[in-house]
Amino acid sequence: MTGSPYVPHSAEETAAMLEAVGVDDVTELFDVPDPVRFEGDLDIDARSEPEIRTEIDALLSRNDDLTEFLGRGHYDHYVPSVVDRISARSEFLTSYTQYQPEVAQGFLQALFEYQSMLVELTGLPVANASMYDAATALGEAALFASRVRETSGSTVLVPEYVRDERVSVLENYGAGADITVERVPSAKGTVDTSALMGAANEDTLAVYAENPTTRGTIEPDLDAIGDVAHDNDALFVLGSDPVALSLLERPSDVGADVVVGDASVLGMPTSYGMGLGMFATREDFLRQVPGRLVGASEDDAGFRAFTLTLQTREQHIRRERATSNICTNQAWVALRTAMHVAALGPEGLLETANRMVSLASDVAERLDEIIGVRAPVDDRHHFREFVAHTDQPARAIVDDLAAQGFAIHAVGEHEVQVCVTETNEGSIDDFIAAFREVAQ
Amino acid sequence: MTIHYDQARWSDAEDDIYEPLLPEKSQQTVAVEDSPLPDDLTRDSVTLPDLSEPELSRHYVRLSQHTYGVESGPYPLGSCTMKYNPPFAEEVASVDDAFVHPDRSAASTQGTLALLYRLQEYLAEIGGMDAVTLQPPAGAAGEFTGIRIAAAYHEANGDHERTEVVVPDTAHGTNPASAAVAGYDVVEIPSEDGRVDLDALEAAVGDTTAAFMLTNPNTLGVFERDIEAIAEIVHDAGAPLYYDGANLNALLGRVRPGDMGFDIMHYNVHKTFGTPHGGGGPGAGPVGVVSDLVEFLPDPHVRQSDGGFELYTPERSIGKVHGFSGNWLVLIKAYAYIARLGEEGLLDTSAKAVLNANYLASQLDLDVPYEPFHHEFVASADDLDASDLAKRMLDLGVHPPTTKWPDIVDEALMTEPTESESKRTLDQLADAFNTAADEDEEILESAPNRTTARRIDQTSAARNPRLSWQALDD
Numbered sequence: 001m002t003g004s005p006y007v008p009h010s011a012e013e014t015a016a017m018l019e020a021v022g023v024d025d026v027t028e029l030f031d032v033p034d035p036v037r038f039e040g041d042l043d044i045d046a047r048s049e050p051e052i053r054t055e056i057d058a059l060l061s062r063n064d065d066l067t068e069f070l071g072r073g074h075y076d077h078y079v080p081s082v083v084d085r086i087s088a089r090s091e092f093l094t095s096y097t098q099y100q101p102e103v104a105q106g107f108l109q110a111l112f113e114y115q116s117m118l119v120e121l122t123g124l125p126v127a128n129a130s131m132y133d134a135a136t137a138l139g140e141a142a143l144f145a146s147r148v149r150e151t152s153g154s155t156v157l158v159p160e161y162v163r164d165e166r167v168s169v170l171e172n173y174g175a176g177a178d179i180t181v182e183r184v185p186s187a188k189g190t191v192d193t194s195a196l197m198g199a200a201n202e203d204t205l206a207v208y209a210e211n212p213t214t215r216g217t218i219e220p221d222l223d224a225i226g227d228v229a230h231d232n233d234a235l236f237v238l239g240s241d242p243v244a245l246s247l248l249e250r251p252s253d254v255g256a257d258v259v260v261g262d263a264s265v266l267g268m269p270t271s272y273g274m275g276l277g278m279f280a281t282r283e284d285f286l287r288q289v290p291g292r293l294v295g296a297s298e299d300d301a302g303f304r305a306f307t308l309t310l311q312t313r314e315q316h317i318r319r320e321r322a323t324s325n326i327c328t329n330q331a332w333v334a335l336r337t338a339m340h341v342a343a344l345g346p347e348g349l350l351e352t353a354n355r356m357v358s359l360a361s362d363v364a365e366r367l368d369e370i371i372g373v374r375a376p377v378d379d380r381h382h383f384r385e386f387v388a389h390t391d392q393p394a395r396a397i398v399d400d401l402a403a404q405g406f407a408i409h410a411v412g413e414h415e416v417q418v419c420v421t422e423t424n425e426g427s428i429d430d431f432i433a434a435f436r437e438v439a440q
Numbered sequence: 441m442t443i444h445y446d447q448a449r450w451s452d453a454e455d456d457i458y459e460p461l462l463p464e465k466s467q468q469t470v471a472v473e474d475s476p477l478p479d480d481l482t483r484d485s486v487t488l489p490d491l492s493e494p495e496l497s498r499h500y501v502r503l504s505q506h507t508y509g510v511e512s513g514p515y516p517l518g519s520c521t522m523k524y525n526p527p528f529a530e531e532v533a534s535v536d537d538a539f540v541h542p543d544r545s546a547a548s549t550q551g552t553l554a555l556l557y558r559l560q561e562y563l564a565e566i567g568g569m570d571a572v573t574l575q576p577p578a579g580a581a582g583e584f585t586g587i588r589i590a591a592a593y594h595e596a597n598g599d600h601e602r603t604e605v606v607v608p609d610t611a612h613g614t615n616p617a618s619a620a621v622a623g624y625d626v627v628e629i630p631s632e633d634g635r636v637d638l639d640a641l642e643a644a645v646g647d648t649t650a651a652f653m654l655t656n657p658n659t660l661g662v663f664e665r666d667i668e669a670i671a672e673i674v675h676d677a678g679a680p681l682y683y684d685g686a687n688l689n690a691l692l693g694r695v696r697p698g699d700m701g702f703d704i705m706h707y708n709v710h711k712t713f714g715t716p717h718g719g720g721g722p723g724a725g726p727v728g729v730v731s732d733l734v735e736f737l738p739d740p741h742v743r744q745s746d747g748g749f750e751l752y753t754p755e756r757s758i759g760k761v762h763g764f765s766g767n768w769l770v771l772i773k774a775y776a777y778i779a780r781l782g783e784e785g786l787l788d789t790s791a792k793a794v795l796n797a798n799y800l801a802s803q804l805d806l807d808v809p810y811e812p813f814h815h816e817f818v819a820s821a822d823d824l825d826a827s828d829l830a831k832r833m834l835d836l837g838v839h840p841p842t843t844k845w846p847d848i849v850d851e852a853l854m855t856e857p858t859e860s861e862s863k864r865t866l867d868q869l870a871d872a873f874n875t876a877a878d879e880d881e882e883i884l885e886s887a888p889n890r891t892t893a894r895r896i897d898q899t900s901a902a903r904n905p906r907l908s909w910q911a912l913d914d
Contacts, residue, residue, distance in 0.1 A: 042565050063548065090527075093509065094717065099517070168739070272541070342491060361476065
């Protein structure tokens with residue numbers, strides 16, 4: 001190969017173009033001083049398509065073929081084939097941000113539909129067109145809180161159960177605005193509201209909780225958490241996901257001011273953590289919302305049309321005074337999520353959610369029957385996942401299960417976490433059998 | 441003039457006929473009852489679209505036909521690098537072994553780690569950097585990561601007074617926004633003849649400077665040929681020099697940011713390495729650093745271990761900038777793309793990207809005030825409104841350039857054809873530019889007329905925001 005396979009120029013065309021611009025060689029067009037010119041060789045060999053396919057297949061086949069019972073913020077739901085097929089249409093895949101709405105009506109409408117679905121699921125009237133993932137959406141929510149909260153305050157209270165990784169991202173986002181994060185003890189895997197009450201004060205900027213939690217528990221009293229936040233003039237930020245939201249209490253009904261979370265639980269298979277940050281909030285905070293918003297308008301002929309709107313909040317116009325630095329977001333993932341929600345419809349989505357409650361409780365019950373295992377550890381209702389106590393060290397259980405072809409989390413010295421959805425449901429019997437073998 | 445690019449249009453006159461996902465056409469409310477959960481933990485009902493799969497399929501195919509992509513026609517959006525995205529990269533990112541959970545052990549995901557490691561190595565080689573993190577999920581996230589690394593570096597040196605990030609007036613909006621999100625005051629310096637004004641830079645940097653952010657070539661497509669002097673001024677002030685990788689396509693295999701004196705950089709793999717933009721994401725914004733900054737990289741980082749690969753936390757890591765490990769599927773595509781091109785392909789890319797920009801500009805009747813430029817140029821629509829001209833180009837079947845930015849050029853048309861356009865396409869694009877520029881203002885102002893929607897009222901969209909179908913019902 002003598003060049004890029006994606007460069008269409010014939011030798012004659014190149015010659016004609018060089019002549020048109022008045023140079024003999026293309027290197028004359030590079031206005032680069034000699035000392036910074038790269039004269040070396042890049043150590044990168046070109047390969048053919050089949051060679052690269054073979055190479056990547058071989059590389060990735062080094063991943064062990066394990067049946068995953070993993071969750072903790074990244075979930076595997078079955079994605080209908082129609083989503084893969086239609087979202088891969090090149091018009092969707094290869095378009096850019098919709099700066100010329102007249103030729104981007106399709107994508108804009110799809111994003112408008114995505115926003116609408118989140119509005120329905122959260123009960124909050126404003127949803128943006130995506131953030132990167134749940135963790136960065138939480139970081140944005142903290143910065144957002146510092147803009148909209150009426151009095152000063154700089155502490156975000158998070159329950160003990162929140163993943164360290166999520167807290168680390170939150171701390172990175174908060175660092176520049178002098179926001180600090182404080183962990184509040186949990187009880188039974190959910191927020192300990194009296195501990196929360198003790199921790200909250202006039203310095204509290206936002207109170208964060210998750211429903212379901214990272215441990216799979218369902219918060220029994222979200223209203224009380226919201227009240228603590230509001231009694232201290234702080235925002236109540238709730239983390240969730242679209243499957244759970246179809247069944248669990250509506251965030252708007254329990255006083256949530258912001259809903260964040262990962263919406264890619266619909267639309268994407270487990271993709272090593274690649275996500276879709278959800279962000280929804282109240283109407284009075286509209287002008288402080290981070291990220292892109294698609295709005296309905298009209299065209300010159302009087303027909304309904306869609307466009308990016310309120311762009312004066314965004315970095316390309318407001319620069320350092322923007323509500324966020326986000327530019328490229330997760331638009332195509334949002335499109336897939338909207339497709340997946342629409343493919344399930346309200347009945348399918350609700351059925352999936354109910355199934356997540358039943359599966360978690362059934363599997364916990366079956367594990368609990370094994371000698372040396374107690375499940376679930378938390379005396380709560382669960383969604384998709386639960387924590388189990390093991391008499392054997394958790395690490396040994398995890399390793400021994402891996403040897404038998406199953407992946408679960410170790411979350412403590414003697415605690416493991418197990419997540420069940422419709423994609424690993426068929427392996428439950430084998431999983432229980434393997435667990436029985438390694439737990440004793 | 442022959443124009444080959446046009447969108448499929450379906451319903452010019454009656455555009456409300458076919459919109460099945462809008463609620464009045466298709467919604468269904470389902471009561472939440474018979475749940476395994478008690479009532480006090482559940483909502484009452486949920487209302488969502490309810491369509492059969494054939495209806496759904498048609499709906500989205502129709503929406504795709506109302507969307508202009510790179511395979512619909514040329515897309516010369518300046519600074520966005522809308523080049524061709526090979527389908528094969530999409531295919532290799534869809535193999536079953538790619539779909540793993542991020543909490544899997546390193547031992548059981550050696551394939552994923554091996555690919556990430558190889559991509560880190562490729563990017564380091566291309567950028568002239570010592571190490572690369574793949575965690576940031578987009579270019580702006582890369583900028584934010586880079587600035588957090590600079591902050592950690594200063595902190596480690598006990599250097600607490602560095603409160604400012606300096607950017608040129610030609611910087612992308614994400615640069616000042618990322619610096620501000622990271623807590624810095626932004627100091628903007630003016631350009632001189634389209635390049636960094638060295639005196640202004642010297643005056644702006646000092647003991648309070650945390651970093652200087654620059655792209656090279658800059659957003660005018662102009663190469664900052666004083667880059668060695670710029671690096672010296674910034675380094676003398678004790679600050680790292682940050683490279684915004686948005687324009688890296690122009691330099692592939694010819695100039696490396698590390699060799700120009702940059703200490704931190706981000707790569708926009710969705711621009712330079714041909715991964716699709718997806719209507720605005722997902723992208724990926726890997727960050728490269730020189731050796732002094734490796735210990736500050738985000739957690740975790742991939743390195744080689746005995747006979748394999750492992751994840752580790754760099755000694756003074758800034759922590760995490762993404763909940764898990766970034767946009768993995770995009771990274772596979774970037775790897776496939778780079779592997780397909782190899783060194784010669786990368787060199788050919790920068791050659792043809794620069795040739796195409798120069799050729800297209802030479803065919804235009806419009807003024808291009810700043811030269812010489814590399815892979816993109818900013819033409820001026822002069823006494824015409826750049827937005828109107830762009831709307832007319834839509835009628836002529838092509839996507840217009842980025843308009844009205846950077847604002848140091850009057851009625852700017854920021855144009856980047858990329859290497860994947862042929863001479864014939866460039867000639868058609870030039871025709872569209874020139875035809876539109878020659879037309880009466882009336883025609884421009886009433887354009888577009890041949891697109892799915894006519895000119896859209898942005899003002900009322902912002903004044904009366906309707907952001908969901910629930911708001912439409914009001």
